[in-house]
Amino acid sequence: xxxxxxxxxxxxxxxxxxxxxxxxxxxxxxxxxxxxxxxxxxxxxxxxxxxxxxxxxxxxxxxxxxxxxxxxxxxxxxxxxxxxxxxxxxxxxxxxxxxxxxxxxxxxxxxxxxxxxxxxxxxxxxxxxxxxxxxxxxxxxxxxxxxxxxxxxxxxxxxxxxxxxxxxxxxxxxxxxxxxxxxxxxxxxxxxxxxxxxxxxxxxxxxxxxxxxxxxxxxxxxxxxxxxxxxxxxxxxxxxxxxxxxxxxxxxxxxxxxxxxxxxxxxxxxxxxxxxxxxxxxxxxxxxxxxxxxxxxxxxxxxxxxxxxxxxxxxxxxxxxxxxxxxxxxxxxxxxxxxxxxxxxxxxxxxxxxxxxxxxxxxxxxxxxxxxxxxxxxxxxxxxxxxxxxxxxxxxxxxxxxxxxxxxxxxxxxx
Numbered sequence: 001x002x003x004x005x006x007x008x009x010x011x012x013x014x015x016x017x018x019x020x021x022x023x024x025x026x027x028x029x030x031x032x033x034x035x036x037x038x039x040x041x042x043x044x045x046x047x048x049x050x051x052x053x054x055x056x057x058x059x060x061x062x063x064x065x066x067x068x069x070x071x072x073x074x075x076x077x078x079x080x081x082x083x084x085x086x087x088x089x090x091x092x093x094x095x096x097x098x099x100x101x102x103x104x105x106x107x108x109x110x111x112x113x114x115x116x117x118x119x120x121x122x123x124x125x126x127x128x129x130x131x132x133x134x135x136x137x138x139x140x141x142x143x144x145x146x147x148x149x150x151x152x153x154x155x156x157x158x159x160x161x162x163x164x165x166x167x168x169x170x171x172x173x174x175x176x177x178x179x180x181x182x183x184x185x186x187x188x189x190x191x192x193x194x195x196x197x198x199x200x201x202x203x204x205x206x207x208x209x210x211x212x213x214x215x216x217x218x219x220x221x222x223x224x225x226x227x228x229x230x231x232x233x234x235x236x237x238x239x240x241x242x243x244x245x246x247x248x249x250x251x252x253x254x255x256x257x258x259x260x261x262x263x264x265x266x267x268x269x270x271x272x273x274x275x276x277x278x279x280x281x282x283x284x285x286x287x288x289x290x291x292x293x294x295x296x297x298x299x300x301x302x303x304x305x306x307x308x309x310x311x312x313x314x315x316x317x318x319x320x321x322x323x324x325x326x327x328x329x330x331x332x333x334x335x336x337x338x339x340x341x342x343x344x345x346x347x348x349x350x351x352x353x354x355x356x357x358x359x360x361x362x363x364x365x366x367x368x369x370x371x372x373x374x375x376x377x378x379x380x381x382x383x384x385x386x387x388x389x390x391x392x393x394x395x396x397x398x399x400x401x402x403x404x405x406x407x408x409x410x411x412x413x414x415x
Contacts, residue, residue, distance in 0.1 A: 009084040011147040013208040016081075016280075021213040023220060027079060030093055033100035035224050037068040038298050040104045042228045044111040046305035049325050052316035053115035060114040063186065064107050065298060067126060069291040070193070071100065071133045076217045077197075077287065078137065081207035082144050092136040099136075103129030113179075121182035127169050134166055154204035161196035165189045194288075201284055211277030218290055222267050225294050228301025229260035235308035248377045255377070255384040256304055259330070262387030263297060266337055269394050271406050275344050278409035286344045293336050299329035310376060323370040323379045327363055330386055334359050337390070345409075349401040351393065358389040 014021075041064040048057025075096060083089065106125030113122035138159055145155030168189045177185060200206065233256025237249060276283055303326035309315040310322040317325070338352055366383040370376060394402065 006085060006087045006090065008088060009086045011082050011084050011144050013081055013144075013148050013151065014083065014210060016208045016210050016277075018210060021210045023213070023216055024079075024083065024085060026085065026090060026093055027076075027083075027217065028220070030075070030097055031072075031220060031224060033097045033104075034068060034072055034221070035227065037100055037104040037107070038065075038225060038228060038294075039231070040107040041065055041068065042232070042298050042302040042305065044108050045299060045302040046232070046309065048111060048115045049302070049306045050309035050315040050317065051115070052321075054321075056115035056117070057111065059183075060111040061299065061302070062295070063110065063114075063123075063183075064126075065295040066190065066291065067103060067130055068100070069294050070190070071096070071103075071130065072221065073287060073291065074134075074137060074197070077207065077209055077214065078140055078144075080209040080213045080217070082140070082148075088143070089140075092140060095136045096133045099129045099132030099134075101129070102132055105129070119178060120176050121179050121186075123182070123186075124173050124176070127173050131166055131169050134162060134169075138162055138166070151204065151207065154200045154207065157200040157204060158196045161192050161199075165193045168192070198284065206280065206283075209283075211275075211280065211283075212273035214283075214287070215273035215276055218272065218287075219268060221290075221294060222297065223264070225297035225301075226260050226264055228298045229256065229263070229304060230301075232301040232304025232306075232308065233257060233260070235305050236311055238308065248375070251381050252377045255381040259300070259304075259326075259380075259384040259387065262384065262391055263300070263330075263333060266334075266387050266390045266394075267293075269391070269399075269402070270337075270341055271402070271409070272344075274406055274409045279344060279346075282344050282346070286340050289336065289340045289343070293333065293340070296329045296333035296336060300326060300333065303327075303329055304380075307376065307380065319373075319376040319379070320367065320370040322376055323367055323383065326380065327366055327383055330383065331360075331363050334386065334390070345405045347401070347405060349398070351398055351401065355390050355393040355398065358393070359386050362386045362389065 041061055044064070045057050045061040048054070048060065075093075103126050106123065106127075106129060109122045110126055112118075113120065141155045141159045141162070145152045145159070148155070168185070172182070172185060172189075233253065236256065237253055276286070306315065306317070306325045307322050310317060310319070315322065334356070338356060342348060342352075362382060362385055366379050366386075369382060370379045390398075
């Protein structure tokens with residue numbers, strides 16, 4: 001029977017073994033704001049790369065994706081453990097959504113300050129948005145600590161570093177430190193925020209989050225990130241279609257979709273839900289490591305958008321540099337996929353070495369072909385094959401190791 005009235009409910013913690021737990025409509029609505037944020041970051045990165053501000057663009061992109069992903073991760077794990085879906089929880093989530101949109105509005109200014117080597121890092125608007133996102137979490141943790149006495153110490157551990165960090169972020173708005181110092185302060189404040197969940201997990205056993213729910217939430221965010229790949233492909237196609245239909249358009253369209261689809265397939269071939277449910281103590285590195293996965297996928301979309309600028313003669317990069325804007329994030333994604341899988345399962349399958357080597361060969365071949373003068377569109381066609389090395393490998397041989405790992409996970413859950 002569905003809930004028809006969203007009255008205040010006691011926030012005592014959800015059952016981590018709850019049957020049929022799935023993402024709620026509120027969580028899906030919340031995620032839509034991150035479509036905007038990731039889109040802003042990808043668009044700004046594509047512009048920076050096309051203008052040959054590679055170093056500054058990458059640094060700014062890392063700052064943007066960290067801020068976006070970090071806030072999403074904290075909300076997601078809290079909701080998995082304490083979602084009451086009552087009116088205070090709903091309204092608090094709405095405030096966080098406002099924060100995400102404000103942060104997204106500040107991303108272009110931050111990129112401009114970094115790529116144009118300005119004296120100060122322009123993150124005032126981003127910080128305002130970030131604080132708007134994070135202060136509701138202080139309220140949520142205080143509420144959980146008050147209504148869940150068994151985990152009051154854990155909730156207090158989460159609140160302390162969070163409050164200290166927010167004070168630091170607010171001071172940054174008024175201090176406006178020089179660029180180098182600002183980057184250092186950002187790293188320090190991020191470390192302070194990280195201390196909260198790290199100590200809470202180590203000292204107090206963690207919150208009652210749901211393994212399959214968390215896996216679904218991360219999977220949905222991966223799909224949102226993959227949307228940037230399709231947008232980048234569409235932008236590149238638009239640059240070619242203006243000159244009339246040709247074989248290059250067909251190749252580019254197939255390549256962009258194949259690359260995006262291949263990344264999707266490789267991510268979801270792993271039974272994350274079962275593994276998280278079985279190995280709750282291994283979730284920390286996996287959960288926060290996914291920030292880099294999101295970033296790599298979004299950056300791949302930005303690289304495809306950069307390819308559109310190249311095809312439209314609006315880029316300072318040559319063909320090799322353009323291909324690298326896609327190849328580097330794809331390489332990062334493949335490396336992170338295998339690394340995080342190994343951290344979560346604590347296994348090393350020798351066959352993975354073969355798949356990684358095959359992927360590396362294709363990546364090097366792609367860049368080599370671009371350097372040798374092959375048309376950029378055809379280089380992207382070769383690059384699109386990279387994730388399919390893992391797809392084919394797992395569907396033919398690697399699934400056996402996956403089945404063995406899953407069997408151990410299911411046994412651990414039963415025990």
